[in-house]
Amino acid sequence: MAPPLVQRAAILGLGLMGGSLGLALREHGAAASVIGYDAAVGVAEAALGAGAVDEMARSVAACVTGADLVVLATPVVAMRPLMAEMAPYLSSGTLVTDLGSTKVEVMQWAADMRPRGVTFIGGHPMCGSERSGIEAATAAIFHGAVWCLTPQPTGGDTRTASLALLIQRLGALPRVVEAARHDQAMARVSHLPLVVAAALMRTVTAHEDAAFALSLAAGGLRDTTRVASGSPIMARDICLTNASALTAALDVHIALLQDLRAQIAAGDDPALLAHFDEARAARVAWLDGRGAGS
């Protein structure tokens, strides 16, 4: 196996993403040792048992002290106090990154709090699961996944290259993007589907005959709402930290649904056919372009 790229990787938060990262770092020998911390009772123990970390820390301070790589793997909102808590214990030269779903606010917090000599590069692996927690963690989650990196605007090119190398070692595809552009794009392709999937589920259950309807429901509802089974805290944090891009996306989406509602009420055959034709063509072109199947 190739030599490790970092000596001591510290992971803060050992749920689906943090746990998967620990498993991947260890499986690929990318870190000489992995230490992990989780604020929830029993999670670090479970991560140790699952082989996601070599060692568990009893505090944030103990986790990051001496680490040359620190990864924030909590829901996004929790990262802000975590950054403040860990800052005094970071060594000069430490590279800090995160796995959060939104980047603009995270980058701002990091810029506000970054201690001298520490480099922060935002990160977002484009993968996940409707399952959550260390029980669902797997190194395979990163295989073939695009992993966005949002460096600070000034400097850090060699550090970004090092982090990209580590990400490649895990089987993922590093891609440097600008944080604002990332959040705008995610608002459409990830955060809006998440909000809508949960709203679809609630639209079903709001009906008086919901139990009957659900007893008939099949793969269409199951797939359309899959992401609504993910972590509610993660989803809420996405809404709280990407509010402006997400409300803009919702405005476009709601206006489209209102148009469709009018077309359905009017029996507007050509408009409805054009709607479904256009959506299908767009989806087929997208998936054909990436060779990702249906």
Next chain:
Amino acid sequence: MAPPLVQRAAILGLGLMGGSLGLALREHGAAASVIGYDAAVGVAEAALGAGAVDEMARSVAACVTGADLVVLATPVVAMRPLMAEMAPYLSSGTLVTDLGSTKVEVMQWAADMRPRGVTFIGGHPMCGSERSGIEAATAAIFHGAVWCLTPQPTGGDTRTASLALLIQRLGALPRVVEAARHDQAMARVSHLPLVVAAALMRTVTAHEDAAFALSLAAGGLRDTTRVASGSPIMARDICLTNASALTAALDVHIALLQDLRAQIAAGDDPALLAHFDEARAARVAWLDGRGAGS
């Protein structure tokens, strides 16, 4: 193999659903012979080649003449003229059913046009695919699927039992439901997700940076929009024939999205968390109840 339940089954429309039915009837020996017709050039030939029919007919009349079971497997709107076209050729005693996604209008057309001695029982197998056409047809599509039956209000109990037996032979689960209740339920658990999935895809492509966003998109968007790759004509026909239940469902859904939009803009942490908590709990309870995985 058990003896056939019908002698000559005629299938009108040999796409995904009609083709799959032909394959299933033949695989399970449920019909002594299967004859099929499709108005599109080359489709009946492809169905014959795929083993979905024993024989292909050159006209609707030729297809239904002498059949003791006739199955309408076209998109819903096409069933109305088809019923008129085939009526003169149906023998007394023939059982007619369909595989359409909506039932109230289909039942009304059947009641208007039903020739003397012919029994019409609406049907809707709760299965499908984002693929369409005879190429995607498979007998396995019916395995374990609920298959709704909507008999005419008067009489036909023994005919319904016969049809239920045939459906069971194909590995599906027949369930007698009232047509209006079926359409109301489908509006929520099937038709709304279809409209919304297509609208999500169009919300993404409406953005100026859509190509970039789609290059980052992952499983969330893919699954949430899966049904948008299905047949546009089928989707349009659903909108045209279940308009009142579907617009009612859209009204509830749009109101919910407007609430969420306001909560996101206001950073309403507890309301947003409650939204995602409720949706997840509802989805988990639904899937736990049917043992259908995530």
